[in-house]
Amino acid sequence: MSSQPLPNEPSTGSTRSETLIDPAISGTLSILYAARKSPTLKRLILTSTMGTVLDITKERTSETGGDHYTADDWNPITYEQGARTDDPMVAYRVGKKFAELEAWAVADPPSKHLQHLKL
Numbered sequence: 349m350s351s352q353p354l355p356n357e358p359s360t361g362s363t364r365s366e367t368l369i370d371p372a373i374s375g376t377l378s379i380l381y382a383a384r385k386s387p388t389l390k391r392l393i394l395t396s397t398m399g400t401v402l403d404i405t406k407e408r409t410s411e412t413g414g415d416h417y418t419a420d421d422w423n424p425i426t427y428e429q430g431a432r433t434d435d436p437m438v439a440y441r442v443g444k445k446f447a448e449l450e451a452w453a454v455a456d457p458p459s460k461h462l463q464h465l466k467l
Contacts, residue, residue: 364439365431372443373450380454399423399441400448422449 376394383392401421423445430442 363431364433364436365427368436368439369427369430369443369446372440372447376447376451377454380451394448394451396448397441397444400445402441419452 380392380394383389400423401417403424405424423441425438425442425445427442427446430439433439433442
C-alpha cells in the first residue's frame with residue numbers, strides 16, 4: 349500500500365476498493381467498535397467530509413440551496429462506481445460516503461441509511 353494519503357494509482361495487484369474504499373469503511377468501523385468497548389468513553393464525535401453528501405454532477409447555486417445539506421442528502425455514487433473508477437478522488441468520496449453510512453448504521457441500527465449500503 350502506498351504511503352500517500354490519497355494514492356494516484358492502486359498498488360500493484362490491488363483495486364480502488366482495496367486501497368481507498370474498504371480501508372475507509374473498516375477504519376471507521378474499527379474506531380466505533382473499539383469505542384463501544386470502552387467503559388469510560390462518554391461521547392464520540394465523528395467528523396467527515398463534504399464528499400459524503402455532495403453530488404458533483406449538480407451545479408451548486410444559492411437558488412438551489414447548494415450550501416445546505418441534511419441527513420437525507422447523500423452523494424449518489426455507488427460502491428461499484430467507486431471500485432471501477434480511474435479517479436482516486438471519486439474512490440475517496442465513495443469510501444468516505446460508505447464509511448459514514450456504516451457509522452450511522454452502527455449508531456442507529458434501524459436507520460434508513462443502511463438500505464443504501466451494498467457491499
